[in-house]
Amino acid sequence: MAAGGMAVSIENRRGAKPAAGEIVVEAADLVKRFGDRVVLDRVSLAVRRGETLVVMGGSGCGKSTLLRCLIGVYRPDGGDVRLFGKSLPAMDDVELAAVRKRIGVLFQSGALYSSLSVGENIALPLREHTDLDPAIIEVLVKMKLELVGLREAENLMPAECSGGMAKRLGLARAIALDPELLFYDEPTAGLDPIMSGIIDGLIMDLAATMNATSIVVTHDLRTAFRVADRMAVMKDGMLVAVGTPSEIRASDDPFVRRFVLGRTERVSRMFGARDAEV
């Protein structure tokens, strides 16, 4: 591979996991249209327990729509989405709420509730979905904040937090109920490389410590190659490649080569080979 030398320098630190275990997330021939525009075109994928799948692709390729279909925000126009073995479109409100208590979502902006303090943001799902004593909830809030390295932020209002802090606090809220399945929507978008590295580290740490299954939607190659057990590359609403980071790097698909290898070369040129070893 012409760009292989540069590409190989970006290594996945987690190491490949064996493809075994229960399938937690499954999309089968998923179709989503907005008007006449087909945004997802027969997308099929499966994610096993404990695995981290990164969905990559350029802007407007449908990766955020895929994420929203997987968390039940958009109803598919065709095909099926199954979470924990149950069909999402077939669920009633009660079943959907029960499944959603088992998942956590980190939104691109953090999406902290602006009228609540940081501590209250994290405490809200605990207060609403558990019977825990307020004193225990207070301790849990401190623990979640400690996990993301922001214990001192408990009494801040979201408007007082920087972009990087908002993402980490959004993550603390997403893991409040110790979810089995975590979704990340562009977790490092708009962050500087240092903060991106911190978020990447958190994603890997949470996957390891909580044995959570993770789906990360990103166009950030450094994050993608760093956190992925497997990767899926999207183009025009279709999955063009799915495989381990090594398989994606070795892909013969012209789009995948251009997207992954081309961008990798650019990253390497910009930051030098040592920085590219993320």
Place this chain on the structure above:
Amino acid sequence: MLPDLLGRLGRAGIGFGREAAEIGRLLYDAARNLKGMKSETVAVQMVRFGIKAIPIVTLVNMFVGMIVAVSMSELLRSLGIVSWTGKVVGVAVTRELAPLMTGLVMSGFAGAAIATEIGTMTVNEEILALEVSALSPARFLILPRMVAVIVMMMCLTVLANFVGMAGGYLVGTLLLGIGSHNYIEMNNSAIRFWDLPKGLIKAATFGAIITIVACRQGLKVTGGALGVGMATTRAVVISIVLIIAANLGFAILFNAVL
């Protein structure tokens, strides 16, 4: 030409039906969560949309009472019954103007604020975050605001009755030379037992209209800051039109029944 017109009407009908269904769903969700409503959350909203609206509601309704008194005085004087000014103001304020003007003021004061707030939360994905956390926006956002605005609309309408009549009293006694005792007697003779309950029913309905329209417009915002601005404008305009239409409906209904 005709098929095109029918097509447009059909599409408009479908759009209206969908909107009505969405509003029905929001109301159902809100009603379903009434039991778990937290009073402190409602109290916060009552202060925001009620207590803080007292000065503007007072000012507007006092001016309205004064305007009615001034504008009717010439006609009443020509009929030789200028002392009836108190009666006319009493009827106009308690039966129509107090709830109507309070509703219109609140559609700008509370409706715009609610639509902007929820619209911004929609743009910032806060509403989505609530939904995917299995937390109902109807419970956390719509219900407290709706209860607060309905209750405060009723309280503010009672206040509007008093200040509207006080405005008429000031004009009647200071400008038109009607004796204080005479004015109050005429004013009181105009007010019937059912006027206050009717005003409160209207106020509660207007409060519900303001909140549900503002919440719905805020929840369907797309397109960032521009979308939030458009939603706010739509919320206020739709509320005003619906309040006036509802007022007409109440006028016809109450005249027929009570």
